[in-house]
Amino acid sequence: MAQDLGESQGQLPEEVNEFLVESHENLDRLDRDLVALEADPMDKERLSSIFRTIHTIKGTCGFLGFQKLESVTHVGENLLSKLRDGELILNPAITDALLAMVDAVREMLARIESTASDGEVTYPELIARLTEAAAGSLSGTVAVAPVLAAAPADEPTKVEPVVDNPSQSEALAPPVVATSDLASKVAAADAAKEPIEAKSVISDSSVRVDVGLLDRLMNLVGELVLARNQILQHTAGEANSALVATTQRLNLITSELQEGVMKTRMQPIGTIWSKFPRVVRDLSQSLSKHVRLELEGKETELDRTIIEAIKDPLTHLVRNSVDHGIEMPEIRSANSKPDEGILTLSAYHEGGYVNIEVIDDGAGIDPLKLKAKAIEKGLITVEQASKMSDREVQHLIFMPGFSTAEKVTNVSGRGVGMDVVKTNIERIGGSIEVNSELGKGSTFKIRIPLTLAIIPALIIKSAGERFAIPQVSLVELVRLEAEQAKVDIDAVDGAPVCRLRGHLLPLVKLSEVLKLESELVEDEGATNIVVLQADHRQFGLVVDHVVDTEEIVVKPLGKQIKSVNTFAGATIMGDGRVALILDVMGVAKAGHVVSESLDSRSGSVSESRGDYVADKEALLLLGLGHSARVAVPLASVDRLEEFETDSLEWAGSQPVVQYRNGIMPLLWLASALGVDAGDASDSKLQVVVHSSLGRSVGIVVGSILDITEEQVTLDPYGSRDAIRGSAVIQGKVTDVVDLTPLVEAVVGELVGVGVIE
């Protein structure tokens, strides 16, 4: 490989260039560290840092194919690891040997830079000397471990000189140098053979800047952005045209500066992609699969902190796609697909975010298989599974403790699951989605912010205070006028929900969650709902006013308030005041919207099978007739609907309504339970939609009272077929009803009904 690289002389491959720049710097530091270490041989931190440096160089040159460099650093690393572990103590002899190694490495690097190969010199003496030192037998070496002290002093060297080309190795008799200033002699010998440019060029072409300085610059730019926002506000109604023009210029310059400073922290995503061709190749070989990797948008840039953070999740996704996504060649050809699977990594910018897609043309995700697996693992119940859309099912793979690989391979399924991938991506404010078509392949789409420092946010007001909501969590804004709100918001007491396009959206009042004293100056009685996404669950945040969207600079909170997890940080607004940034996940938890997540729910349901005692579950409270109250598990409720009495039709003896281009049979809960329905004078039917056996059934109830989540202790008194028992809920005796047996009885009767236009 080293020889191959020689062809492109003068223009080294990018990864070699990077390796050189990095190594030159590391070596400079190494010199200083080694000398400092001699003064304090027990400085563990310094030793570890030296070890890491050499380890990195060794690893990279192994990858790039510089074998001679690798063999020298390898023995050096051995020696250093012993020093680091305290088996040996540094003395001048060892330091000399290590410094000689640094010199040798530097020579080889210079050679790589000028000839793109690490040359023919193999440094056998240096290797021998380092090996000897590592064995604790170099003159003057003090071995700490007794085992090592007992080792024979003249232990033969095990390391063979490594030479690429045997024919050349004969011609190149290793020079025998016994003294300690071997490095300089080798260098002199080299200098005669192949002239090396005195000054390294690559290391001068770029400047390394302290990350701390960049962060400070970023902060200052953040301040400038805020000051600019302020000036823009002040000059909005200004007549002085010179001032307005200057402000415009300031505006432009600030934006450009912001962009420029952000760029200094940017790295192309290609830096982490560069290792994937190898990963994919090795992996597909070991699995006997044919996989072609295609990279699109390598030059897409991301903040360096984010690049670091997505490295591991991305690697996992790539491995996962090769292992689980792409099928064996036989299966592929049987399905008339080309033998070779294609794995595409694609990155592109989109409105302040970067999208990274991992696309394979493999088997795709089988929702049935997934469901079965999830049920088997107790992650969801059969009932939940029957109601899940394919999309929801696909997202099951992100649940903790999920792995569909039929057998655990050494490739994936080592306990690091997709849930970890998801958590890691969410930690940096990103999101991940999966889209899969059975037989066609899967696409994992990661969406991450360009930078963590300046983010677009929605500014809202609640109880007179402003709060910022990161736009990444924002789904939509809903404004319900007073009249509409009365219709669309149900069960205002306790746990309000909103009917939004046929779905029930749990509502959380921000002022309640934050225990703010709401001024009750509601926006002309209208309700402003900010629909947010928290962990694949949507909820509506009720706020007093929606102000505007703005670019905000995220600032950390002091440790005295770090423990409040409803806030992700703070920002300074245009008027100089501080506004808190909401942590959407934290707000959802505080509002109990996600406390009952799928995994926690499944636990309680599986335990409660058999005895329905003392499990906490969300219940929908319904009124029947004058005074009867029943509760049904919220999990069994699809939707709440309202139908005009006029829309009632009959299919034989079965009352039905037309619903979503189909026919939905209706069932009167009161009569099914044998309760007096009272006078049905109301012109509207309140209907709870429940699905069973693949069919939706509308359950007509008297009224919808509330949603409650509480620990219910059931008294078996009055328990019948569909009634689990009775309990005291919200201070009243309430029957808890199981809808499934009731509905199945109706669905069983209903075969062969269709709509005739």
Place this chain on the structure above:
Amino acid sequence: MNIGNALAVGENEHEVSLKVQQYCTFFLGDLYLGVAVEDVQEVIRQQEMTPVPLSSPLVKGIVNLRGQIVTALDLRHRFGMSAYEKPPMNIVIRADDGPVSLLVDEIGDVVELDQSSYEATPETVDKLSAELVTGVFKLQGKLLLVLGLDKAIQFSEAA
């Protein structure tokens, strides 16, 4: 904060007169308190404050100190006193992990004090104050209580 060191030096009779320290003093209710000048970053007037819902009652809010978010602590509450009667002043303390502001009633002078007039907190001081005060300087006609910054800034949620 450097009282420990100062005391150690104070034991050495010859150096006593050399060892003087400057204290930034302030008033809180009827207490006259002080913190070592080197722990103080700056003193600023009443700032526009943003309350932090759900945080400890000791957190009065957060303020914008030239682009930095600084937590302002309710020192009166910390000493079990009633709410501030007039707009408080901010004494911005240099803490290990960034500045923290202490809200006080009024700012006093910066005084130079000889360690020889220093004494440990007397037993008679009530329990809450005793916890927050590390020692006392006997001045003419009054006592200057030295505020223990570690305790004043770090508190458990229960405090």
